[in-house]
Amino acid sequence: MNPIRLYDSTLDKLQPFDGVPALLLRLILAPVMIQAGWIKYVHFDSQVAWFGSSLGMPFPEVMVFLAMSAELVGGAMLLAGLLTRLVAIPLMVTMLVAAFAVHWDNGWLALSDSSSWLANDRVMEAAPRKARIISILKEHGNYSWLTGRGSVTILNNGIEFAAMYFVMLLSLFFTGGGRYTSVDYWLTRWTGRS
Numbered sequence: 001m002n003p004i005r006l007y008d009s010t011l012d013k014l015q016p017f018d019g020v021p022a023l024l025l026r027l028i029l030a031p032v033m034i035q036a037g038w039i040k041y042v043h044f045d046s047q048v049a050w051f052g053s054s055l056g057m058p059f060p061e062v063m064v065f066l067a068m069s070a071e072l073v074g075g076a077m078l079l080a081g082l083l084t085r086l087v088a089i090p091l092m093v094t095m096l097v098a099a100f101a102v103h104w105d106n107g108w109l110a111l112s113d114s115s116s117w118l119a120n121d122r123v124m125e126a127a128p129r130k131a132r133i134i135s136i137l138k139e140h141g142n143y144s145w146l147t148g149r150g151s152v153t154i155l156n157n158g159i160e161f162a163a164m165y166f167v168m169l170l171s172l173f174f175t176g177g178g179r180y181t182s183v184d185y186w187l188t189r190w191t192g193r194s
Contacts, residue, residue: 019185022178023081025168030079032165033091037071040064055101070094078172081182088173092166099162110160111153126154 040047044064052060070090077087108118112126134152137143146152177184 016180019178019181022084022172022175023181025172026078026081026084026177026182029091029165029168029172030075033071033075033078035075037068037073037075040068041072044068057101066090067094067097081177081184082187084177084182084184085173088169092169092173095162095166095169099159099166103157103159103162106156106158108160108163109156109158112156123156126156130154 047064047068048060051057051063057063071094074087074091077083078091106122107120109116109120109123112123112130113119114124114127116123130152133154134143137146137152176182179185
């Protein structure tokens with residue numbers, strides 16, 4: 001069989017499953033957004049103080065409320081695949097604000113990894129601190145128990161996660177919630193829209 005025909009035939013057979021990637025993106029993003037919104041809800045006053053004093057944002061109460069609402073409501077709507085394209089917009093804005101207002105000065109990496117080609121001065125300065133933390137834990141703690149669920153790391157808080165979430169949301173903006181896997185798809189079929 002001709003390789004091009006085989007390729008086309010395979011893609012045709014996979015077409016009924018083309019809603020799965022959008023579903024998976026939604027299922028990955030929804031808990032992240034809901035958790036971020038929940039933190040803002042539970043710690044509203046401290047978030048307002050942080051947005052205002054540390055980040056220097058105007059109208060911090062309004063900004064926290066908008067971010068919290070976008071994340072909580074938007075995350076729940078992503079989970080269902082309801083108004084996916086519309087919900088992606090405020091969530092993308094939230095990710096852009098997070099990337100530039102919170103994470104930008106820290107570089108790319110979310111975690112300090114001095115072996116990365118993306119390591120900046122901040123990450124490199126964390127390496128001896130991490131070594132010291134490990135040394136203290138080995139000397140004064142049960143190191144194998146403390147690291148039994150993962151190694152010691154230092155958060156760098158770079159734009160890595162915010163950028164990835166933005167791109168995932170951008171993809172959902174263009175693809176929608178996914179065929180067969182979203183409320184959007186079934187509403188569109190029910191209303192007869194294309």
